[in-house]
Amino acid sequence: MGGKTQFFIITTILLAAIATGFLPIIINYHRHHHHPPPPLDLPSNAAQFLRSNGFTFLANLIHISPNLFLSTPESTIFAIPDSAISNLSIPPYMTIELITYHISPNKFTLQDLFQKPLNTCFSTLFQQQKISITKKDEKNRLLEINNVLITIPDMFVDQSVAIHGVSGPFASFKRFPEINELPICTMINQSQVTKVDFIKIKAEWKMVVKFLSLNGFTPFAFWLYNVLDGIVKDHPDLHSMTIFAPPVIEVMEVPAPMVPKFMRAHVVPKKYSFKHLVSMSRGASIATLCPGREIEITGTVVSVSDELLSINRVEVTSPDLLSSRSFVVHGIARAFAMDGDARLST
Template sequence: MATEPSCSHWWHCPIYFVISLTLAVISISSSFRPNTNKAIAPNRFILNNTLSLNASLSLRRKGFSNIATLLNVYPELLLISPETTIFAVDDAIISSFSLYPTVLKQLLRYHASPSNLPMKDLLKMKKNSCLPTLLESKNVAVTKIDTGKGSIEINNVSISHPDLFLGDSISIHGILGAFYLPENEDRSFRRSPTCESNVSDSKPKINWERIVRLLGSNGFVSFAIGLHSVLPGIVRDYSGLSSVTVLVPTSFSFVAASPSLLDRIVRFHILPVRLTEKEMGLLPEKSSLFTLLRSHNMTVTENVETATVLALNEVEIIRGDVYLCDEFVIHEISRPFQLDEFLS
């Protein structure tokens, strides 16, 4: 009589799982496009060997072995931002997605935020605050917070292991479940009730023409003209966007630039997420934010001239929430962002 296999379910065998997970990671890594941003050195995005080992050991000790394996095999997978907070999901969830590399990539990036947020900083946030994730244009929300007990829920999922690992540029927290992922509603992911960019059933469209009109009526005529002229490309490339932040300079002299250059400049002034002045003020310094210009992120910095913390790429936000609605927000900045690399 033939002997029954020792494992009735493949993910119960550690060796088989590691092999499967490694193959999944290799497949995921091949889907990443290289970052061609010359201003950011690749080493800023990669954990050194010691840090990677220490983080993996901390994860394994607390029962998050699969995330630890991913971090060892391909640390760049989550560390594509200068600073990162990882919300580590449990082994069972990672196991169920290891045969779906594309979905696994989305899962991991949706559970990471481009800023270093230890528990003490998370507890300073307000309920319903939205956190950007590494999954472009998708947010998660702080849905419950109890500073007395030191507990917090994100997308209705409790942080069970706060400060599981802390480093100079990374924080890792263990969570009890998984956040909602729009592309896979049938896999028990939880919807954020406050961040509208997470909602996939209605998929609201951004009224770009309304933004152009509001910019013109509020005195930003040059930027309004520039945005209107490049709208077809933005709408084509970002048809799924449900919220944006427009960072408009007081003076904008690039309207006469070539169409391709103008397109890049305008995209660099728009974030694919709605962040109010208050929400931006809660972001730690050096947090990284996506822009509509792919591979070119915005960094929360201190203004070198005024020592103002609420600045992006050292450009001060001089008037926040010029116009605010559910789908977009407009902030006035003191000057256009530095564009030397675009002009070279």
């Protein structure tokens, strides 16, 4: 099935779902807040600007279901390109969740956003989740929200509404059936930062454990879960990581006291995508979470048809198995050896 055909089918299903089932829930929710309906010409004008700038999907949606976007006295809409929406293999209700994550119940023009400090957070219509200003360059008129560039600033500005085109979605669904990669906003109180970061890190680890257990890496996932609290406690500032997961672990070869070191030897405190790893020279070493323990690039083959990589003489069989902005998981043929240079001594 071609991409355009698939996009058309998904759009039709989504609009039907909104019109018949999901939208009344949203409308009923917002009725309790007694907000007046948007001006009759506002949805049409906004839809016209969206359509003329290539955002046909959102133009149709705002025309059919204006209360989804304009349910508050003011709003800022970050418009996702048609191409990004058509590439999402998610059910209609999750598309609605994603769209509401791109709507703020406050009006912000580009100049308004530039006047806010970096890392400023503001709320969205999705489950009280917040988005943040992650980069701004006022001289060159560049601004990013959740690390996503605003490509068409002030596409449409009304007394109560501002619409900006963005290069892609603020969140992703990579190999996991829920919105993820929602950044935690910076708090003023440092103790709050520590608490929020701890919760975020642990939640991400648990997501990795669940994913691995459902995708053929059950033994590794089980051991990772058992050492999780120790890793999070010892590395509270761990904001990026690379995990090398073997499908089978010979339990008898790893004494119980060695399990924490064994598992940490398969985790690198920095995110390395497969593309990044194959670009490294043979013999390059990378530190792991196990003190004094490094892994080594022992072989790379990059050709038109093949892109192979071995680490500690173990082949990476499932590169980029799970990936987000903060971590990546690579499947490997077997666990890293514990003898010779790779000895994990107590």
